[in-house]
Amino acid sequence: SQQGEEDPQALSIQEGENATMNCSYKTSINNLQWYRQNSGRGLVHLILIRSNEREKHSGRLRVTLDTSKKSSSLLITASRAADTASYFCATPGGSNYKLTFGKGTLLTVNP
Amino acid sequence: DAGVIQSPRHEVTEMGQEVTLRCKPISGHNSLFWYRQTMMRGLELLIYFNNNVPIDDSGMPEDRFSAKMPNASFSTLKIQPSEPRDSAVYFCASSLEAGGVYGYTFGSGTRLTVV
Numbered sequence: 001s002q003q004g005e006e007d008p009q010a011l012s013i014q015e016g017e018n019a020t021m022n023c024s025y026k027t028s029i030n031n032l033q034w035y036r037q038n039s040g041r042g043l044v045h046l047i048l049i050r051s052n053e054r055e056k057h058s059g060r061l062r063v064t065l066d067t068s069k070k071s072s073s074l075l076i077t078a079s080r081a082a083d084t085a086s087y088f089c090a091t092p093g094g095s096n097y098k099l100t101f102g103k104g105t106l107l108t109v110n111p
Numbered sequence: 112d113a114g115v116i117q118s119p120r121h122e123v124t125e126m127g128q129e130v131t132l133r134c135k136p137i138s139g140h141n142s143l144f145w146y147r148q149t150m151m152r153g154l155e156l157l158i159y160f161n162n163n164v165p166i167d168d169s170g171m172p173e174d175r176f177s178a179k180m181p182n183a184s185f186s187t188l189k190i191q192p193s194e195p196r197d198s199a200v201y202f203c204a205s206s207l208e209a210g211g212v213y214g215y216t217f218g219s220g221t222r223l224t225v226v
Contacts (some may be wrong), residue, residue, distance in 0.1 A: 031212060042115070042202055043154075045214030088154070098167060099144070099215060101154040 004032075004089040004102035012108040019076045021105040023089030024069075030092065032065055032072050037086045037104070046074075046087075079109045117203050117218035124225055129191040132221045134203030135184055140216070142209040145178055145188050146202040148220070154202075160186065161209055193225045 004025045013019050025032070031050045035043040049056045049065045049072065056063045062075040076083055086104040116135040124130050136143050145157040158168045163180045171178070175194070180186040190197055200222050204215040 033214060035215075042217030042219045043204075043215070045216065048212065048214060050212075098156055098159060100156065103153040 004091050004100065006087065006089055006102040006105040008105060009103070010106045010108070012110065013079060015079060015081055015109055015111050017079055017109075019079050019083070019107055019109070021074045021087050021107070023072045023074070023102060025072075025089070025091050026070065027091075028067070032063075033090045033099070034061075034063060034072075034074050035088045035090060035101070037088065039085070043088065043101075076107075079107075081109050081111045083107060084109045115203055115205050115216050115218035117201075117221050119221060120219065122221060122223045124193055124223070126194055126225055127192045128225075129189065130193045130197075130223060130225075132188040132201050132203075132223070134186045134188070134218060136186070136203070136205030137216055138184065140205035140207055141183075142206045143180060143186055144204045144206075144215065145186070146204065146217075148200045148202060149198075157188070157201075159209065166209075190223075193223075195225045198223055198225050 004023045007022045031048050033048045034046045036046055037043045047058045047063050049063050060077045065072045086106050088101045088104045090099045090101045092099055118133045141162050143160040146154050148154045157170045158178045159166050160180045178188045200220045202217050202220045204217045206215045207213040
């Protein structure tokens with residue numbers, strides 16, 4: 001069963017704009033991760049935020065975590081055409097392994 | 112490091128045939144995972160190995176599926192006999208530690224088509 005669910009399912013923006021994707025999850029977690037998948041490729045780990053963190057930055061990426069609402073957001077600033085991909089949130093299951101993924105947000109950045 | 116290496120990249124086979132997918136994890140990673148990705152079901156964890164030992168195979172859909180990890184540098188996922196509903200992209204991933212606190216590294220996947 002899906003632990004995390006991303007929203008929206010699809011997002012289309014212009015180059016230079018910011019893109020925000022959200023993730024909701026069901027059970028308590030010790031960390032939440034975001035991955036990117038380019039078409040026809042494997043997933044690439046972007047960033048991990050621990051349950052005791054509220055915000056984390058990595059380059060143009062900003063991730064927030066609200067454990068009280070069981071939600072996270074991924075913000076990509078100043079988007080580029082190369083950011084076009086599917087973005088997934090992932091959380092460890094109850095046994096702290098078994099990373100489960102949502103169905104992803106398909107981001108299209110138009111040049 | 113070349114990353115997680117999967118072979119073949121593409122496999123087309125007839126229903127009823129045996130299919131073997133291969134994976135070489137990153138050296139030093141003690142956790143290995145097989146996932147299946149479809150449009151309908153998204154990414155599903157099939158099986159998890161820790162130090163070459165299968166820990167959780169609850170995601171393996173049927174007895175037709177089996178996975179082995181004979182050593183730290185090689186794993187296989189076998190489907191016998193294959194069926195059209197097995198068509199999907201199969202990913203292998205490895206990690207330094209199962210909880211994923213170091214993130215998972217995925218291979219490029221094997222796109223399996225069963226006709």
